[in-house]
Amino acid sequence: MELGALKQSIFKLFGWASVSLGLWILIMINSWIIIGYDAPLTSNSTTVIILAFVFGILAIIPKSSRSLGKWGIFLGCYLVLFIIVIFLVGWSITPFP
Numbered sequence: 001m002e003l004g005a006l007k008q009s010i011f012k013l014f015g016w017a018s019v020s021l022g023l024w025i026l027i028m029i030n031s032w033i034i035i036g037y038d039a040p041l042t043s044n045s046t047t048v049i050i051l052a053f054v055f056g057i058l059a060i061i062p063k064s065s066r067s068l069g070k071w072g073i074f075l076g077c078y079l080v081l082f083i084i085v086i087f088l089v090g091w092s093i094t095p096f097p
Helices: 003-035 044-060 066-093
Strands: none
Touching: 003 044, 003 066, 044 066
């Protein structure tokens, strides 16, 4: 396998990892909310979101995997916004537990 083709496949792998991590954490947060389990949004979720951002930024570098990188970064931004909105709504209901 040529080095150029290997490099392109590695960046596509980063792109797919970014998208799959973003979708995985989105599925997990939604299932935690549906089940009624207290969603641990500050423990492993933030680590996975940061990994999705990093893989998305790495996938944006070549042109062949740029769309996957943009999707991964978009999912990460959406999840950060979702966590902030959920925190603000919960805090406005019960500001001091």
